[in-house]
Amino acid sequence: MILLFCGLSGAGKSTLAHSVKARLSRAVVPVEIIDGDTYRERLCTDLGFSRRDRSENLRRLGFVADRFAAHGIVSIISAISPYEDVRNELVQSYPNVKVVHIDCALDELKRRDTKGLYRRASLPDDAPDKLHGLTGVSDPFEAPAEPDLYFNTQHDSIDDCTTRICDYVLSQMAVAKRRRARLG
């Protein structure tokens, strides 16, 4: 299974990816986190934040996620993934891709500002530290029309989100197991 987490910077993708991994490891379910930030430092160093590059970024993460998933590992892609067409492309290209929208209001993200990106995006255009094209501020984010799971992390606690995601994964795994048993 591939869990495709998408949402704005600071919404909670990495936090939830790690808490889900920790919780599922207790049930002996292997999880691999494929984090946009980390892969941008290694596999995707040539990519920036244009539409073309963000699309290529997600295609690469999807390919890696599928390789892990093929070996029974739950792959969590934790990236902003702002475009519906590329998310749908992954859903159609690989088996068992579930889209998880990690949502949060911009006001709350500006308050959290864990990496200082929102402050930098609000600087005057000629400021040396100005961040252009920040998703949700000066670059688009297309909310998934039909996510498999939806969270608003301003209202849903880390623990509640983690429980719902883990319950979903375990129930999907149980369905797949029953299907395999029926087919012999």
Ligand SMILES: Nc1ncnc2c1ncn2[C@@H]1O[C@H](COP(=O)(O)OS(=O)(=O)O)[C@@H](OP(=O)(O)O)[C@H]1O
């Ligand atoms: N312009 C702009 N817009 C959005 N994000 C930016 C930008 N510049 C740098 N960053 C940092 O890059 C991280 C997002 O990388 P992703 O690979 O997840 O993005 S994308 O899916 O390709 O849109 C994102 O990480 P997260 O905060 O974990 O989401 C930011 O730290």
Ligand SMILES: Nc1ncnc2c1ncn2[C@@H]1O[C@H](COP(=O)(O)OP(=O)(O)O)[C@@H](O)[C@H]1O
């Ligand atoms: N329900 C929640 N789920 C995830 N993170 C939350 C939640 N509520 C508050 N937070 C906080 O929001 C921040 C999210 O940061 P992070 O996980 O790095 O976001 P992202 O990976 O989407 O950029 C963390 O400081 C986290 O503690």
